[in-house]
Amino acid sequence: MAKFGVHRILLLAISLTKCLESTKLLADLKKCGDLECEALINRVSAMRDYRGPDCRYLNFTKGEEISVYVKLAGEREDLWAGSKGKEFGYFP
Numbered sequence: 001m002a003k004f005g006v007h008r009i010l011l012l013a014i015s016l017t018k019c020l021e022s023t024k025l026l027a028d029l030k031k032c033g034d035l036e037c038e039a040l041i042n043r044v045s046a047m048r049d050y051r052g053p054d055c056r057y058l059n060f061t062k063g064e065e066i067s068v069y070v071k072l073a074g075e076r077e078d079l080w081a082g083s084k085g086k087e088f089g090y091f092p
Helices: 002-022
Strands: 029-032 042-045 065-073 080-084 087-091
Antiparallel strands (some): 065 080, 080 087
């Protein structure tokens, strides 16, 4: 019975570790138009097609208009966040 308890604790520890890894921030700092990052900064036109690695990223095709609300800063200055229609996500 004690062996079963040890396995449950080990499984819980592994699960918690994986959960914390998935909540990593993409950047330490961000530049926004207002305190809530709801103000539009720019409207841009996609220069090429883009498919992001996961659901946090905005997919688009060349020529589509994207509204930019956040520009990441610090270690990840290569990503912005914005929307295209009802879709929102990060993009390079």
